[in-house]
Amino acid sequence: MKKGFYLLQVCGRSVSFGGYPIVLTGEIATMSDTHGSSVVGFASAIPENYFRDWVARRFFRVKSDKDGRVLRAPYGLAKVEAALLAHGYTRNDVIVADPYKLDKVIGPNTRIVGIYVMDPLGLSFGSGILYWILKLADLPYRGLPYIAKSFLQVINHPAIKRHRSHLKIVVGGPAGWQIVDTGRQDELGIDVVYEGEFEEDGPQLFDKIMKGEPVPSRVVAHRPVPIDMVPTIVTPSIGGMVEVTRGCGRGCQFCTPTLSGMIRSFPFEGHIDREIKLNIEVGGFKEITLHSDEFFRYGAKGIEPNPDKVLDLTIKAYKLVKSYGDDYEITTDFTTAAVVKYAPKMVKEVSEYMNEGGTWHFIEMGIETGSPRLLRLLMAGKALPYKPEQYPDVVEEAIGILNDNYWVVVGTMILNLPGETDDDVIKSLELLDRLKRLRVLTFPLPFIPMGALRRRDFTVLDKILDDPLRREFILKALIKSFEEAKAFSDLITRKVENFIVKRLIKYIAVGSFNLVLKRYKEKLGSLIEQYGEFRERIKEEVSKAVITIKMNKDSDEQLSDDSQA
Numbered sequence: 001m002k003k004g005f006y007l008l009q010v011c012g013r014s015v016s017f018g019g020y021p022i023v024l025t026g027e028i029a030t031m032s033d034t035h036g037s038s039v040v041g042f043a044s045a046i047p048e049n050y051f052r053d054w055v056a057r058r059f060f061r062v063k064s065d066k067d068g069r070v071l072r073a074p075y076g077l078a079k080v081e082a083a084l085l086a087h088g089y090t091r092n093d094v095i096v097a098d099p100y101k102l103d104k105v106i107g108p109n110t111r112i113v114g115i116y117v118m119d120p121l122g123l124s125f126g127s128g129i130l131y132w133i134l135k136l137a138d139l140p141y142r143g144l145p146y147i148a149k150s151f152l153q154v155i156n157h158p159a160i161k162r163h164r165s166h167l168k169i170v171v172g173g174p175a176g177w178q179i180v181d182t183g184r185q186d187e188l189g190i191d192v193v194y195e196g197e198f199e200e201d202g203p204q205l206f207d208k209i210m211k212g213e214p215v216p217s218r219v220v221a222h223r224p225v226p227i228d229m230v231p232t233i234v235t236p237s238i239g240g241m242v243e244v245t246r247g248c249g250r251g252c253q254f255c256t257p258t259l260s261g262m263i264r265s266f267p268f269e270g271h272i273d274r275e276i277k278l279n280i281e282v283g284g285f286k287e288i289t290l291h292s293d294e295f296f297r298y299g300a301k302g303i304e305p306n307p308d309k310v311l312d313l314t315i316k317a318y319k320l321v322k323s324y325g326d327d328y329e330i331t332t333d334f335t336t337a338a339v340v341k342y343a344p345k346m347v348k349e350v351s352e353y354m355n356e357g358g359t360w361h362f363i364e365m366g367i368e369t370g371s372p373r374l375l376r377l378l379m380a381g382k383a384l385p386y387k388p389e390q391y392p393d394v395v396e397e398a399i400g401i402l403n404d405n406y407w408v409v410v411g412t413m414i415l416n417l418p419g420e421t422d423d424d425v426i427k428s429l430e431l432l433d434r435l436k437r438l439r440v441l442t443f444p445l446p447f448i449p450m451g452a453l454r455r456r457d458f459t460v461l462d463k464i465l466d467d468p469l470r471r472e473f474i475l476k477a478l479i480k481s482f483e484e485a486k487a488f489s490d491l492i493t494r495k496v497e498n499f500i501v502k503r504l505i506k507y508i509a510v511g512s513f514n515l516v517l518k519r520y521k522e523k524l525g526s527l528i529e530q531y532g533e534f535r536e537r538i539k540e541e542v543s544k545a546v547i548t549i550k551m552n553k554d555s556d557e558q559l560s561d562d563s564q565a
Helices: 040-045 053-059 075-087 099-105 125-136 148-155 158-162 177-179 204-208 256-258 268-281 307-322 339-343 344-354 372-378 388-404 422-434 462-467 468-487 489-493 499-530 534-565
Strands: 022-026 094-096 112-116 170-174 191-195 219-222 241-243 287-291 329-334 362-367 405-415 440-446
Touching: 040 075, 040 125, 040 148, 075 094, 075 112, 075 204, 075 241, 099 148, 099 158, 112 148, 112 177, 112 204, 125 148, 125 440, 125 462, 125 468, 125 499, 148 388, 170 177, 170 204, 177 191, 191 204, 241 268, 268 287, 268 307, 287 422, 307 329, 307 344, 329 344, 339 344, 339 388, 344 405, 362 388, 372 422, 388 405, 388 422, 405 422, 405 468, 422 468, 440 468, 462 468, 468 489, 468 499, 489 499
Parallel strands: 022 094, 022 112, 112 170, 170 191, 191 219, 241 287, 287 329, 362 405, 405 440
Antiparallel strands: none
């Protein structure tokens, strides 16, 4: 522990009586393990009118000991704790705290409250799609998404207010941009918003605050961290998550992993294996999620995958978890269509370990658009090594390959990307039609100004719904999503630890799916009847424009040839 911090202890006893010097916590919904199922956690985007306080407290439970230290933490927050401990602080200085028990851990000794945020103001993709889901089903939407309400419950907690004069509030995490870009930092009483990876520069920032030194800026942004500087977590992570790569390198302009640069892979020995053991032995998990923004590029130096590295990681992780028992498993969470299409043999070999015996798992894929034009404009790297014009074929084939290997794809598609035209939406509708036969949940998302596209073109959710073409896309995408969700309802609730809670969640979920499907199909039928000729008219106009451009080009070339003659 660093010199000068001993005075913050009381005779060597636990500091909990006077509060921990550094308290790390998060939105209540983010800190919850939602009864062991990360998939069920998406309910945090549902607005607060569906969650009475007593219901929310039971649904968004947080496991912690009697002193308020959590037993499982969001992975990003566990990494912050690990970085501070590696820097020289001890567990008497730092606690990852249960947001329901802040009065137990914040006191006169507290100097920093660090709050990890995933959606503090309800401006994320998830909150946007829940707004559309409820509005299109004619269900009431009142108040904030629960995850945003739970952030306000934390930042306005009486324990923080009581000791506000001697502590600083530092907010960080994937959605810190919401605080900055809305200009609400002062209103919310946030001293510092930390953006970027924490391990290299974050502990030094905390040092300055602990010593009472001025902080260089109210918004602190920091660079990607070398892999060898990243410590392993000491608190088990929610969902049994173990990070195996950082960054991506495909360069999509709206995506935050792009800011971490080219993909970087952690070693298995001494890093990944240690976190797997921690999550099993201390966290009590029987399924380990090998987290990556593009798992099938583990060990890659560029865009093309390294199948030997991916398979080696998979086999080592598989053997390690199986050493605890036959019912232990590994899985992963993200991929792109391009890498699956490029290396189907690798996907098959990996799936034989992850989906052993024909066990289905979800895997997320950012489809984003069916428009090669938008792809070329905003995310040309998404299709590599293929061309943007090939992308719809690549997506269809990749999802088919994943389905053949027992993966249900959760595929997101974005509306209102900067520069989007009606023809781009038609291209996405055409891709949606091609995916009908496949096992894929096609979630339509509103464009959120993140990554390189910050502070521009924020989606107005109601305006999108008012547009008949985009409304058609949203309805069709949601119908496909909920039909697949209903078919795989057992997979959604599979990891819920309590049998009674599992049955209850499944009952509510299937009933909700049936309700919204009925209403969406009625609305889609009415929309097509009312605007049946709308899309065809747009397609005709586009075709005419293309023909006119070609004719003008041919005419110009002929004139040029004549003048040369």
